[in-house]
Amino acid sequence: MKAFIVCFLALSVAFAAHxxxxxxxxxxxxxxxxxxxxxxxxxxxxxxxxxxLAEVHIQASGPIQRLIQALEDLIKELNTARSDENNxxxxxxxxxxxxxxNINSQIGAANSEINSNRVKIQSILEPKKQQxxxxxxxxxxxxxxxxxxxxSATSNRNKDHADFEKRIxxxxxxxxxxxxxxxxxxxxxxxxxSLLEFKKATMSFKKLxxxxxxxxxxxxxxxxxxxxxxxxxxxxQDILNDIIQKLNKLRxxxxxSVQLETENEAAAVKAFDELIVQLNKEINDSKNNIxxxxxxxxxTDKAIKESNNIIDKKTFEVEDLKAKLEAEQESWxxxxxxxEEVIAEIxxxxxxxxxxxxxxxxxxxxxxxxxxxxx
Numbered sequence: 001m002k003a004f005i006v007c008f009l010a011l012s013v014a015f016a017a018h019x020x021x022x023x024x025x026x027x028x029x030x031x032x033x034x035x036x037x038x039x040x041x042x043x044x045x046x047x048x049x050x051x052x053l054a055e056v057h058i059q060a061s062g063p064i065q066r067l068i069q070a071l072e073d074l075i076k077e078l079n080t081a082r083s084d085e086n087n088x089x090x091x092x093x094x095x096x097x098x099x100x101x102n103i104n105s106q107i108g109a110a111n112s113e114i115n116s117n118r119v120k121i122q123s124i125l126e127p128k129k130q131q132x133x134x135x136x137x138x139x140x141x142x143x144x145x146x147x148x149x150x151x152s153a154t155s156n157r158n159k160d161h162a163d164f165e166k167r168i169x170x171x172x173x174x175x176x177x178x179x180x181x182x183x184x185x186x187x188x189x190x191x192x193x194s195l196l197e198f199k200k201a202t203m204s205f206k207k208l209x210x211x212x213x214x215x216x217x218x219x220x221x222x223x224x225x226x227x228x229x230x231x232x233x234x235x236x237q238d239i240l241n242d243i244i245q246k247l248n249k250l251r252x253x254x255x256x257s258v259q260l261e262t263e264n265e266a267a268a269v270k271a272f273d274e275l276i277v278q279l280n281k282e283i284n285d286s287k288n289n290i291x292x293x294x295x296x297x298x299x300t301d302k303a304i305k306e307s308n309n310i311i312d313k314k315t316f317e318v319e320d321l322k323a324k325l326e327a328e329q330e331s332w333x334x335x336x337x338x339x340e341e342v343i344a345e346i347x348x349x350x351x352x353x354x355x356x357x358x359x360x361x362x363x364x365x366x367x368x369x370x371x372x373x374x375x
Contacts, residue, residue, distance in 0.1 A: 038359060075357070078350045132294075
């Protein structure tokens with residue numbers, strides 16, 4: 001601005017030097033107040049420049065009114081410069097406010113995304129993972145229990161089957177003993193038995209009694225009665241035939257018992273097979289659930305990791321945006337300081353120019369300058 005003032009007034013002085021020389025104002029002096037103002041202005045940077053130019057102008061016999069007009073034009077130029085500076089500053093303010101709004105908007109969007117991902121993790125993903133883990137634990141327990149049920153059922157089935165085979169073997173032996181006894185009784189019924197045949201029959205009946213004790217305890221009294229009759233050497237033919245008939249009925253009951261045991265065993269095997277199929281199905285269902293939940297946990301962990309990555313990324317962005325916002329605010333503070341300094345400088349220049357103009361408009365100014373310079 002100083003260069004502007006100097007150049008402006010210097011051109012005015014140079015122009016005035018080519019003007020027609022006007023008569024100088026009559027001799028006289030400034031008032032004390034004007035002299036004081038004159039001296040004060042010469043103590044200021046801008047006042048010293050302007051008064052120096054005025055002295056040169058007056059010494060060159062230039063018209064003072066021309067210089068006053070130059071100062072008026074200068075005041076207009078300074079006011080225009082002040083207005084331009086204010087306009088420039090307001091334009092900068094609009095840009096600054098738009099930048100601040102944009103940065104704050106980006107910060108808000110990033111924080112919103114951070115919060116939404118945190119809510120997603122805490123309210124959706126973590127509970128889903130926890131539920132899947134609990135389901136896996138439950139299904140793992142189910143598999144263990146069902147497998148134990150299979151082991152227990154298989155052990156019991158093997159034991160029951162072994163008992164069945166033992167009972168069938170005992171029934172078979174009992175039937176064989178009955179058959180042997182019937183055969184001997186048939187022989188005794190036809191002929192009077194010899195001592196050897198009688199002893200043989202006695203041994204067969206004892207064997208029969210032993211087998212019956214193993215399988216049909218309820219039949220023991222009946223068998224003992226039959227054996228007692230059969231072993232009586234005075235038994236007649238009719239009694240022997242009756243014993244044979246009753247032994248045949250016993251044999252039928254033993255055969256029926258074998259049939260019932262066989263049917264029961266078949267039913268037990270069927271029930272066991274159905275149980276194993278059902279248990280295996282429940283095990284497979286639980287294993288499928290475990291596999292499905294394991295995949296779900298893997299996918300959920302991946303989603304959690306992605307959300308955490310977004311949170312980290314957006315957190316970094318927020319910090320970067322806050323730094324940009326602070327830089328923008330600092331730049332604006334500097335801009336404001338510069339603007340205020342420029343306006344203050346212009347106002348100071350305007351004030352000095354106005355004071356100089358007022359001084360130069362004094363009718364005694366030129367005479368005072370000439371007297372001071374010894375013109």
